[in-house]
Amino acid sequence: MGRAPCCSKIGMNRGPWTPKEDTLLMNYIKAYGEGHWRSLPKNAGLLRCGKSCRLRWLNYLRPDIKRGNIASDEEDLIIRLHSLLGNRWSLIAARLPGRTDNEIKNYWNSHLSKKVKNSAKNVQNDHKEASKCVQVPNRRKKQNDNQDSYNGEMIIKTKVHQPKAVRVSPLSITRNNSIESMVSGSSSNGDGNNNNNNGFDHAEALNCPWFWSDHKDADINGGEALVCENNHSDFVNDYDDACYFSCQNYSETTENMLDKIYEEYQQLLEDENEPPLDSFVKSLLI
């Protein structure tokens, strides 16, 4: 006997969502917060599987979803993070504010994988051409083996770490965006039912390119979205303010920050005294 389905599919709507369904879902989440996905469709009057509702919310309806084309700096970061993390889409998405893992995965599969493959091919050809003319000393050659090019710039080719897919808790990625704090980790309160807003620090949010919340399910950057249970209205207002602020400042700060994040990843890789990437990635996970 196989695993029981997540919900009865009899009488359920499938396929594309209608605007009416979207409205029902948005209104419900606005009023009661997200979570409890299994019971949500029934309570919201939707003929949808809970999983489907969750996906629709996370990938499409969340207010912090960033629409529009992926910018070149984002693209660059995706490529670099993918070289480090492999197909860990949720981890990669966690470093790209407003982007969903699904979006990044699709973008990778439709655009970047080919682009990277072509770049690799070109580099290979270039190396072939170059080796016809110049004998590269072994040591130098070895160094070149660790590099790849993308859009004319050299990027470091590192071993792709592809551990078994594990669930990622957004809490493990702390809100000051530093690797040190990621490794040391901010602790979870372990409380799945958060009615308290005590984690939402507006001032702190305003100091971040995008804000981080202690609220277990309110990490807009970690693939999780705003949750507000009963006292949602104030929280939503704070959230909207923070979002507005983060959008305004995002473009000014993101590029440097993304580079910084990547440099920190690299630093960990290069520093022999530090735990290997495997440990680092584990430190991102609970």
Next chain:
DNA sequence: AAGGGACTCAACCGCATGTAC
């Protein structure tokens, strides 16, 4: 204009993990 292949992306699926009891 038609048709068919390529591409995109929302949605689905199965499995792994977390959590409550």
Next chain:
DNA sequence: AGTACATGCGGTTGAGTCCCT
């Protein structure tokens, strides 16, 4: 400790659209 349920993740699918012939 064991079990059932809830949730998250990555792979895959398929409908819609675009583009070329």
